[in-house]
Amino acid sequence: MPSISNTKRVKGVSIFRPFVYGSIATPVNPDKKPPNLPPDHTHQWTVSVKGVDGADISHFIKKVQFKLHDTYANPLRTCESPPFEVSETGWGEFEIVIKIWFVPESGEKPQSCFHFLKLHPYIGDKAELDLARQQRRPVLSYMYDELVFNEPTEAMYDILTSKGSAKLPSRARGARGEFTEESEAMELDRLNVGIQIVKENIDKAKETLLAKEKAVAELKAEREKK
Incomplete structure (x- = not known):
């Protein structure tokens, strides 16, 4: 049999x-x-990379590196085996760079993704x-x-097809799975928050513009009186 x-x-x-990445934070x-x-630390949090529905991903992922904020001691945290996660405490939100290395048999370069650590609830009245x-x-x-x-x-083909479940890429990214609907809802929430912020900024800009136009009109009227 050929090697x-x-x-x-x-x-x-x-x-x-499929995989899931993100964080959970508790006050x-x-x-x-x-x-x-x-x-000054107000929250405990954990950032992680894991399989959907708890599926094992260690047979094709060799290690995961998390780049925390530079204020943390040893901000580069590397997990050589599952669980691929880092737990810390803190008070601020920041972007975490997640770098994923694959097993040597893959011949693939590491891939990176980005996660913004969320400590506070923002959606709702x-x-x-x-x-x-x-x-x-x-x-x-x-x-x-x-x-x-x-x-x-x-x-790598042998690893992927002999362990876990191999699937063809879906036409629509985000086939149903754990966290999928929640992630979609979260994205909608973020969009709604962004729309609301933009609307508020537009309203403030309009108020500022109207105030300036009023001031210009008053100055013009004063000059015409003279």
């Missing part, structure tokens, strides 16, 4: 694997603070938001995505 090659590609074949109870917690903060509800922010292996090496 399986780490360099020869399987032509005309694409295999994708710290001031009456039950963990020992050695910095006084004031009463709902106040209640969520008062109850210290966890804030979840996860995204569904797909890793696509176009013409994988023979060795």
Whole structure:
């Protein structure tokens, strides 16, 4: 039986694997603070990369690196085995760069994705938001995505087809799965928030413009009187 090659590609074949990345953040109870917690840290959070519905992804992912904010000690955190996650505490929101390395048999370069750490609930009316903060509800922010292996090496093809479930790329990105509907709702929420912010900015700009036009008109009227 011929050996399986780490360099020869399987032509005309694409295999994708779905995965989920994101974070969960929980407000710290001031009456039950963990020992050695910095006084300005308000939340505990975990950022992670994992399979959909808990599926194993370690047979094709070698390691995952999380680039935290530079204010953290050792901001580059690397997980060589599952769970691919980092837990920390803090007070601010920031972008986390996630870099995924594949097993050597893949012959693939690492891929990066970006996640904005979310600590606070933003969607809902004031009463709902106040209640969520008062109850210290966890804030979840996860995204569904797909890793696509176009013409994988023979060795990677064997790994992907002999472990887990191999699927062809979907026409519409985001086939139904864990977190998919939630992610879609979160994206809609973000869009609605963005639309509202834009509307508020437009209204403020209009008010400023009207005020300036009024001031110009008053100055013009004063000059005409003279």
